[in-house]
Amino acid sequence: MIRSVIRGTGSALPAHCVSNAELAERVDTSDDWIVERTGIRQRYIADESETTSTLATAAARAALAAAGVDPSEIGLIILATATPDHTFPASATQVQAALGCGGGVAFDVQAVCSGFLYALATADSLLRTGMAKKALVIGAETFSRILDWEDRTTCVLFGDGAGAVVLEAQDVDEDGPGILASRLHAEGAHKDMLFVDGGPSTTGTVGKLRMKGREVFRHAVVNLADVLGEVLVETGMTADDIDWVVPHQANARILDATARKLGLPPEKVVVTVDQHANTSAASVPLALDTAVRDGRIKAGDLVMFEAMGGGFTWGASLARM
Known part of the structure; x- marks a missing residue:
């Protein structure tokens, strides 16, 4: 395949x-x-x-x-x-x-x-x-x-x-490397919870970021746990099969809450938010590269990527390295 x-x-x-x-x-x-x-x-x-x-x-x-x-x-x-x-x-x-x-x-x-x-x-x-x-x-x-x-x-x-x-x-063979499955979602009704108050078509300015933190936190934990579950079902895997989770680095509390909801041990979660803060679209690949280069993530490992952002948009992908 x-x-x-x-x-x-x-x-x-x-x-x-x-x-x-x-x-x-x-x-x-x-x-x-x-x-x-x-x-x-x-x-x-x-x-x-x-x-x-x-x-x-x-x-x-x-x-x-x-x-x-x-x-x-x-x-x-x-x-x-x-x-x-x-x-x-x-x-x-x-x-x-x-x-x-x-x-x-x-x-x-x-x-x-x-x-x-x-x-x-x-x-x-x-x-x-x-x-x-x-x-x-x-x-x-x-x-x-x-x-x-x-x-x-x-x-x-x-x-x-x-x-x-x-x-x-x-x-590759069925048990070979590569991206095994991805699931993506969006829900535009929640736009006002995390957005930038400008743009070429509205204000003609760049604008500034605005966020309702508590609401974003609540949606993030539920949505991320759900989409991770969808990818596991699609691939026939369980949380125990996953070697590493490389999540969007929003804040440590979201990472902890999502891991607990899925029953994932914290030692399987790559955390770089303490060093890089939230780098939006850069956070998942930045965390991945960090864990690859320090030797945590190795060839053959099953790695789950997940993220949620403004819009709301969210998704997950499972890959064998």
Whole structure:
């Protein structure tokens, strides 16, 4: 059977790391307040020279190097982001140009924190139809550009960064590597719980992020547990079969609550929110790359990816590495 196999992973972070203590110098907050409510201890903030496309390109280069794949072999680039460099063209085309792999397909996907899952499922579908042989799937954000730095309940939660994977369509056995199943959902009725109050078609401005934290938390735990269950049913697996869960790094309390609801031991959950904060579409591939490079995730492991974001959008994918 043809599956999309993860050949390599990569990530990139801005140069400037901002601790909670440093953030408390400009925002009415404290390290204890942030850690207790979110588990976040630091985040990376892009400077003027660092953009979504430059971070995405750096992460892509790292993934290509890990995979041993030349940029010229890439026929598909999907970049998940809610903070593109420009309204258009798609930031994916800028990554394509920077890598020197023109001529293939390149476009952006916007599903906020679920963006990487949406991009991964889309790339998987296109690879299995023969649209391309190898693909780059990237999640990259500069969320610091859309934060209201006067709102301590939201600005402390987010950071900037990028993560990427190289996918290759391969003919494998049933127990071979690759993406086994993906499930995606959206419910636009909940738009006002997590959104940006601007846009080209409404205000003509970029706008700032707004969130009703308690409502988002409640929906996240239920939706994520449900979609993880759907993927397990589709693949005939159980929670005990999973080696690792790589979740969207929203905050530590959501990660803990979702794991408890599914009966997953915490030691199976990859957690990087303390180091990177919430990097939206970048968080899943960034956490994946971290766990691959430190040796936790190995070839043959069953890895579940999951995320929920504004809209609401949510989804999960199960892959054998």
